[in-house]
Amino acid sequence: MKVLLLGATGTLGSRITPALLSHQHQVVVFVRSENKLKETLPPSILSKVAVVTGDATDSNAILETLVNHDCDAFVNSAGQSNVFPWQAPRMQEIINAVATAGVEASKKLNHPMRGWFLGGLTAMCVHLEAVFTQRRHHFQL
Numbered sequence: 001m002k003v004l005l006l007g008a009t010g011t012l013g014s015r016i017t018p019a020l021l022s023h024q025h026q027v028v029v030f031v032r033s034e035n036k037l038k039e040t041l042p043p044s045i046l047s048k049v050a051v052v053t054g055d056a057t058d059s060n061a062i063l064e065t066l067v068n069h070d071c072d073a074f075v076n077s078a079g080q081s082n083v084f085p086w087q088a089p090r091m092q093e094i095i096n097a098v099a100t101a102g103v104e105a106s107k108k109l110n111h112p113m114r115g116w117f118l119g120g121l122t123a124m125c126v127h128l129e130a131v132f133t134q135r136r137h138h139f140q141l
Contacts, residue, residue: 003026004065005030006062007030013029018041021045021048028050028069052065056094058097062097063101063108073113076115076117098115
């Protein structure tokens with residue numbers, strides 16, 4: 001299966017990447033910083049993944065990546081490690097962008113899109129339930 005992983009430079013994502021590879025999945029990682037990815041993952045892992053740089057709140061960029069790489073699934077481990085008092089939390093924005101891109105990619109690729117959201121779901125549980133209920137045939141949950 002070809003899997004798009006968002007958040008590969010984080011604590012969880014950096015562990016998911018080798019796990020996906022060890023199970024013979026093809027992995028596309030979507031990260032904000034390719035430099036941070038190079039600092040996070042060893043060259044033996046980096047050489048086995050396709051890297052796309054982008055913003056996890058940009059549903060169009062995520063959609064383009066899912067479609068252009070003909071992905072079968074996505075794993076979202078992207079999020080925020082800290083929210084400082086002068087910053088707005090972005091988890092809702094990230095999860096909404098990924099969910100929207102997953103639904104649209106399913107339509108464009110004409111197959112159900114498998115999706116896993118790891119962390120931050122309490123911010124979106126009501127919204128996600130509505131998204132998945134309306135478009136259940138596009139997702140395998």
